[in-house]
Amino acid sequence: MTLLSVRGIVKTFPGVRALDGVDFDVEPGEVHCLLGQNGAGKSTLIKTLAGAHRPDGGEIFWQGEPVTLPSPVAALKIGIATMYQELDLVPGLSVADNIFLGRERATFGFTRISESRSKAAKLMARLGHPEIAPSTEVGKLSAAGQQLVSMARALAYDAKLLVMDEPTAALAGEEVDNLFRIVGELTAEGVAIVYISHRLEELRRIGHRVTVLKDGKTVSTGLDAKETPTSDLVALMAGRKVETVFGPRHQEHVDPDNEVLKVENLTTVGEFENVNFTVHAGEVVGIAGLVGSGRSELLETIFGARKQDTGSVSVDGEPVRPGSVSAAVKAGIGLAPEERKSQGLLLDLPVVHNVTLASLSKYATFGFTERGRELDDAGESLRRLDLRPADPHRIIRTLSGGNQQKAVLARWLVRGCRVLLLDEPTRGVDVGARAELYRLIEELAATGVAIVLVSSEIPEVLGLSDRVLVLREGRVLAEKPSAELTEAEVLDVILEGSAA
Secondary structure (H helix, E strand, O other): OOOEEEEEEEEEEOOEEEEEEEEEEEOOOOEEEEEOOOOOOHHHHHHHHOOOOOOOEEEEEEOOEEEOOOOHHHHHHHOEEEEOOOOOOOOOOEHHHHHOOOOOOEEOOEEOHHHHHHHHHHHHHHOOOOOOOOOOEHHHOOHHHHHHHHHHHHHOOOOOEEEEEOOOOOOOHHHHHHHHHHHHHHHHOOOEEEEEOOOHHHHHHHOOEEEEEEOOEEEEEEEEOOOOOHHHHHHHHHOOOOOOOOOOOOHHHOEEEEEEEEEEEEEEOOOEEEEEEEEEEOOEEEEEOOOOOOHHHHHHHHOOOOOOOEEEEEEOOEEOOOOOHHHHHHHOEEEEOOOHHHHHOOOOOEHHHHHOHHHHHHHEEOOEEOHHHHHHHHHHHHHHHOOOOOOOOOEHHHOOHHHHHHHHHHHHHHHOOOEEEEEOOOOOOOHHHHHHHHHHHHHHHHOOOEEEEEOOOHHHHHHHOOEEEEEEOOEEEEEEEHHHOOHHHHHHHHHHOOOO
16 A cells, blocks of 8 residues: 555745645655755655645545644654754754653653663664764754754654655765665665655665656656666756756966965864865865864864864965954855854845845945845845845745855855855755856856865865865865866775875
């Protein structure tokens, strides 16, 4: 019997028809992959399956019977658990408390803490990370550690259907292998997986069938995940043939006599040490390394969000005051952080205010903001980035992940920064939007901006960068022109610690 059937699902928000007739089936024990560009309706669909949204039309069938899912509790009761891309954890609570939140084990009103922690420890061990203690405060874990806690919570429900939204976005290679091992175990037990990812190679590894959404509609369903050509999947998602992946690097953009960013002996104890590199005008320097190697912490220190223990950062020969974001921004440094929702955006403000956030003084006259000029500048940047929908007054929380990322980049276009730090700029971004971001990075470099790029995807680092640093356990083990490195050589340095 088919486990889940979705027929003609419609969901409308003010001014937006997010779902406009979605159909697909999920069988027990299969990994059913859901593909689509940012804004195609994937997130709205999974929130509908999770009981977070009530559909305006269509039907959902569970094991052949029509069901309504008025709340997340109702979805969990019938056996649907959801792992969201943007983690819904409580940072101040422990690992065990997060896993069993809302289902606390209690006797006569007293929580059975030891039982909860014992079960949490078994779940973390099953996920291949027994070192994450159940008593650890979740807010102190890395992004990857928090993702693992979210997985453990989903596994704790003994669900018949598990929805995974970009589960590998914050995971390193070995952690991805662990996840896929768990997926294999679950499907062998008859559990069905609805799997959402922009990494098409993951679909080949674990997927069985594929459904493609575009503009809130199902454009194809039941495709073979391993046999359907990538070009066909991309064409279905984009509605057109998309040329991938990287354009040629234009070395003439790089001015070797114009050193914009200089990092000298930068050290933050416990994160990275003695990091040295420079970035010239028009140059893209890529940083490759595993999650936890100190990549994000390095960018945050350069941006002043962390204060180094030793070393210095200079822009155009002038030292930047350590530990001061305002000083870094004034010096011309911009950052697009890895966690855009929690670190880069004010979610309940409109797009225009998020875009001009770093440039407010530019629009202030005698204490009054020039709203017209602010709106014009924001609109110009948004049009350049092809934000969809192109409405600067729209609350930014309502945009898809890819369009939120574009808004973060638009902020630094308006500011006109000299140095742009990009931490996982294409995380959670579909293949069509990635091509646009790649083009934008090339355009910014052509105008003389010095760019530092961090990405977990080695082909992306090599394809976008002029020079590559390989970071392992907080140390730079290799620095070479990207043209002189292969993916295998970078992996050797990352995994083995041997110089390239």
